[in-house]
Amino acid sequence: MLPSSNLILQSVLDGVFLGFLYSLMALGLSLVFGVMGIINFAHGDFIMLGSYLVWILANSLRSDPSLMSVITVPLFFTIGAAIYVAIIRPVLGKEPLIQIAVTVGVGYVLQNLALMMFRAEPRAVQISYLNFYVNLGLVSVHTAKLTSALLSLFIVLGVHYLLTKTWVGLAIRATAYDKEIASLMGINVGKIFLLVFGLGISLTGLAASLWMTFGQADPYIGSSFGLLTWVIIALGGLGGVSGLLASSIIVGVIQSLTMTLVSPSVSLAIPYIVFIIVLWFRPQGLFGKG
Amino acid sequence: MRNALLELINVEAGYGVFRVLHDVSLRVDKGEIVALVGPNGAGKTTTLKTIVGLTNLFKGEIMFEGSRINDVPTYNRIKKGLALVPEGRGIFAPLTVLENLYLGAYHEEARQKLSDSLEMVFTIFPKLKERKNQIAGTLSGGESQMLAIGRALMSRPKILLLDEPSLGLAPKIVSELFQIFKGLNEEWKVTLLLVEQHVKNSLEISHRAYVMESGKIVLEGESSALVNDERLRKAYLII
Numbered sequence: 001m002l003p004s005s006n007l008i009l010q011s012v013l014d015g016v017f018l019g020f021l022y023s024l025m026a027l028g029l030s031l032v033f034g035v036m037g038i039i040n041f042a043h044g045d046f047i048m049l050g051s052y053l054v055w056i057l058a059n060s061l062r063s064d065p066s067l068m069s070v071i072t073v074p075l076f077f078t079i080g081a082a083i084y085v086a087i088i089r090p091v092l093g094k095e096p097l098i099q100i101a102v103t104v105g106v107g108y109v110l111q112n113l114a115l116m117m118f119r120a121e122p123r124a125v126q127i128s129y130l131n132f133y134v135n136l137g138l139v140s141v142h143t144a145k146l147t148s149a150l151l152s153l154f155i156v157l158g159v160h161y162l163l164t165k166t167w168v169g170l171a172i173r174a175t176a177y178d179k180e181i182a183s184l185m186g187i188n189v190g191k192i193f194l195l196v197f198g199l200g201i202s203l204t205g206l207a208a209s210l211w212m213t214f215g216q217a218d219p220y221i222g223s224s225f226g227l228l229t230w231v232i233i234a235l236g237g238l239g240g241v242s243g244l245l246a247s248s249i250i251v252g253v254i255q256s257l258t259m260t261l262v263s264p265s266v267s268l269a270i271p272y273i274v275f276i277i278v279l280w281f282r283p284q285g286l287f288g289k290g
Numbered sequence: 291m292r293n294a295l296l297e298l299i300n301v302e303a304g305y306g307v308f309r310v311l312h313d314v315s316l317r318v319d320k321g322e323i324v325a326l327v328g329p330n331g332a333g334k335t336t337t338l339k340t341i342v343g344l345t346n347l348f349k350g351e352i353m354f355e356g357s358r359i360n361d362v363p364t365y366n367r368i369k370k371g372l373a374l375v376p377e378g379r380g381i382f383a384p385l386t387v388l389e390n391l392y393l394g395a396y397h398e399e400a401r402q403k404l405s406d407s408l409e410m411v412f413t414i415f416p417k418l419k420e421r422k423n424q425i426a427g428t429l430s431g432g433e434s435q436m437l438a439i440g441r442a443l444m445s446r447p448k449i450l451l452l453d454e455p456s457l458g459l460a461p462k463i464v465s466e467l468f469q470i471f472k473g474l475n476e477e478w479k480v481t482l483l484l485v486e487q488h489v490k491n492s493l494e495i496s497h498r499a500y501v502m503e504s505g506k507i508v509l510e511g512e513s514s515a516l517v518n519d520e521r522l523r524k525a526y527l528i529i
Binding site: 167170171173174177178180181182183184185186187188189 | 373
């Protein structure tokens with residue numbers, strides 16, 4: 001039996017909303033890699049950690065998870081800055097293998113911590129003000145997904161504005177291009193790195209708050225989000241905000257259609273396979289410059 | 291004796307554990323053009339990098355306006371009034387010409403003079419004004435050198451360090467560039483320390499010069515005297 005066109009349309013719409021949230025998840029990873037050249041393999045696990053934190057906070061404060069970003073964003077900025085100073089800064093300029101080992105290690109520590117504290121059961125918040133569908137005839141709009149998509153888009157564009165229209169953004173782009181020349185401009189490169197890493201991690205805290213308005217926390221979502229965000233960045237080609245948004249939406253839609261038409265259990269595998277196939281034809285990504 | 295604006299005293303410096311400079315001492319006074327010449331690999335670039343703090347300093351003193359700056363990080367040396375136009379120009383290729391110039395004026399004091407500085411740079415290099423919204427990576431060699439110099443001027447430096455500015459440029463543009471250096475010094479009162487391969491041109495526009503070989507200063511003096519120095523004439527075929 002063929003699935004109805006309504007079902008497909010619904011799935012695409014949910015995928016688009018999910019895609020916008022993915023763009024927010026990928027943004028921090030992209031910034032850290034683009035500016036510092038560090039591949040943060042723990043990026044997804046910070047989203048996982050954030051999701052648990054939001055679960056605890058929202059349930060104990062009996063409030064909506066999205067409001068928990070007021071706590072998670074500054075807290076995660078601080079955690080990110082501390083991790084930069086304690087763990088990342090000492091390995092800057094070292095062999096890539098050492099850098100990989102360090103961030104993979106952070107990821108595993110976070111994952112083990114979550115397994116120990118929360119075990120492997122998925123957890124969802126009790127109160128989410130927007131966790132319902134509004135029927136529009138052809139499709140229904142899930143208000144929490146819509147809200148998270150709009151907020152994600154707003155933040156992605158906000159960071160784009162920061163990067164292109166402010167002094168600190170100019171300094172970040174200069175540092176990304178050449179940190180020695182940047183220092184010759186009077187830019188404190190160490191401070192820019194601290195800021196970028198802190199910002200990258202604080203964005204995972206925000207993404208986690210939005211994710212928990214309709215999603216669940218379990219110790220393994222970190223690995224899924226880690227892989228998905230990498231696929232998004234590789235597809236999008238580093239740098240541009242339009243490439244990031246487009247590839248996020250593509251991944252979101254593919255994943256959503258896979259869940260609807262194939263099976264939720266392969267919802268990670270299919271986007272990944274599509275990614276590999278794309279790389280055969282366009283090694284620079286869909287939107288990267290050849 | 292006049293007060294030195296910049297002074298290196300018995301400097302030993304290099305990269306990692308490798309020493310490139312051995313006991314280098316040199317001085318630049320306010321208002322001077324000083325040339326630093328010598329063959330490839332003599333340590334000229336390392337000398338300039340050491341002045342702005344991009345090498346390992348093993349021994350010696352770097353004095354700027356009478357105070358020791360050995361331990362001042364690079365970004366703060368820029369704030370104090372040093373500016374380096376690096377070898378190869380170091381243009382931020384993906385950014386626009388204007389963004390490159392803004393970056394030159396990144397530190398607070400320079401930012402306050404931003405519009406004045408822009409006007410100054412556009413007066414000296416009218417080409418940059420025409421191309422201000424262009425991506426810097428698309429400029430020609432001569433234009434990107436002008437951008438690199440203009441960007442360094444945006445920081446309102448007390449001394450401008452120039453590393454092989456004429457490298458890879460057509461002869462006509464090279465002589466234009468030397469006229470610009472002269473003009474910067476005479477009209478805009480910029481002090482210059484110039485590292486160059488064009489020995490004759492450099493000696494003609496500079497007040498004093500140092501000759502470097504194998505990480506050491508081997509000769510120094512008034513440029514007008516050095517132009518006629520037999521050793522130098524032989525070594526660099528100045529005719």
